[in-house]
Amino acid sequence: MKIVGLTGGIGSGKTTVAKMFEAEGIPIYIADDRAKYIMDRQDVIDRIQAVFPINVLDALGKLDRRKIREVVFDNKSLLNELNSIVHPEVKKDFLEFVQANQAADFIIKESAILFEKGLDRECDFTILVTAPEEIRIERVKKRDNTTEDSIRQIIANQWDDLKKKSLSDYIIENIDMKLVKECVISIVNDIKLRKNSI
Ligand SMILES: CC(C)(COP(=O)(O)OP(=O)(O)OC[C@H]1O[C@@H](n2cnc3c(N)ncnc32)[C@H](O)[C@@H]1O)[C@@H](O)C(=O)NCCC(=O)NCCS
Numbered sequence: 001m002k003i004v005g006l007t008g009g010i011g012s013g014k015t016t017v018a019k020m021f022e023a024e025g026i027p028i029y030i031a032d033d034r035a036k037y038i039m040d041r042q043d044v045i046d047r048i049q050a051v052f053p054i055n056v057l058d059a060l061g062k063l064d065r066r067k068i069r070e071v072v073f074d075n076k077s078l079l080n081e082l083n084s085i086v087h088p089e090v091k092k093d094f095l096e097f098v099q100a101n102q103a104a105d106f107i108i109k110e111s112a113i114l115f116e117k118g119l120d121r122e123c124d125f126t127i128l129v130t131a132p133e134e135i136r137i138e139r140v141k142k143r144d145n146t147t148e149d150s151i152r153q154i155i156a157n158q159w160d161d162l163k164k165k166s167l168s169d170y171i172i173e174n175i176d177m178k179l180v181k182e183c184v185i186s187i188v189n190d191i192k193l194r195k196n197s198i
């Protein structure tokens, strides 16, 4: 079984593209979604609250992600603290996913920070999803009902596409969905023919 990392900056459309792979029968692991699920666990909530200088809970005692988002992307040390709590848990969770999908030819691991966190070293191949920054910002503004400033703060915590392009095996420009779909189908066929690289 091959592990194929899929990444892209905020709003590039990597989850949208990951779902196209899923439609072709490829198991997909969306690290962001799994991180959210893990962060609803009480033991994880307690560890996060212990390092945050503000109350990060909502009225029901659940983690208020919006509050966290408002502080971490402007505070590198707090983001590192959060990452150091969440990422090892995601790693364990991913290993279980890999075990459960041994029969697949390959699986897709989608993460916004695949290269930033060196996770590409654990992948056989990598796919980068790109789109012009202004388009990405417009997409996220619409999707999350958020401000351009807050999106730009997240972009500042991710590598730029130029750096990621040089490390990627496949690059998908996500503008026209029909072309993207064709690209996904040809990548699926190509990866199936390739041997594991790690
Ligand atoms: C900061 C949090 C609470 C904000 O949650 P919220 O639901 O508002 O936004 P969401 O999770 O959709 O994040 C928005 C976008 O920010 C980017 N992003 C998320 N985490 C990170 C990070 N650690 N570093 C850089 N960019 C990140 C992604 O492009 C992501 O899609 C959340 O992103 C989080 O818990 N991040 C830390 C865990 C993590 O690293 N997850 C990503 C992969 S495991």
Ligand SMILES: Nc1ncnc2c1ncn2[C@@H]1O[C@H](COP(=O)(O)OP(=O)(O)OP(=O)(O)O)[C@@H](O)[C@H]1O
Binding pocket: 008, 009, 010, 011, 012, 013, 014, 015, 016, 017, 032, 112, 139, 140, 143, 174, 175, 176, 177
């Ligand atoms: N080719 C496209 N044309 C128009 N809208 C798109 C396209 N691709 C994605 N979108 C929309 O843009 C938004 C962002 O896409 P998506 O959530 O897949 O991005 P992402 O890279 O996973 O973002 P994030 O890093 O925030 O998780 C979504 O609302 C999605 O429906």
